[in-house]
Structure formats: C-alpha cells, structure tokens
Amino acid sequence: METLIMHPQSEEQLTALKAFAKALKISVETSPYDPKFVAKIKAGKKEVDNGKFTTLDPAKSIWENLR
Numbered sequence: 001m002e003t004l005i006m007h008p009q010s011e012e013q014l015t016a017l018k019a020f021a022k023a024l025k026i027s028v029e030t031s032p033y034d035p036k037f038v039a040k041i042k043a044g045k046k047e048v049d050n051g052k053f054t055t056l057d058p059a060k061s062i063w064e065n066l067r
Helices: 011-023 035-049
Strands: none
Touching: none
C-alpha cells in the first residue's frame, strides 16, 4: 500500500480532504512537529547538501575542532 502526502492550500481544502478520508474510512495522521521547526530542519539539510558544514575529528576535543 502507498502513503500519500497532501499539501492543502487552504482550510477549506484541508476540511474537504479530512471529510473525504473519513467517508472512505481512511486513517489520517497529523504531524506532531511545528511547521516552523520542520522548515528550519529542511533549510539546514540544504546547507549540508551544499557543503556548508564542519567535520569534527573525534580524536580532538570540541574546542580543538573549532579552531
């Protein structure tokens, strides 16, 4: 079975999707995460994908790694 992720653009669309799912007896889950937090994590992932990160050497202390 597939999982679908939908992004309604308004409260009206969200209400309609929930009603449709309920009519078909499809379970609906909401994310426990704040959308601002999710956006921040996604922005951080983009920075890592673009090479903007620091690699730490486990043989050194944190302060030595930051020099």
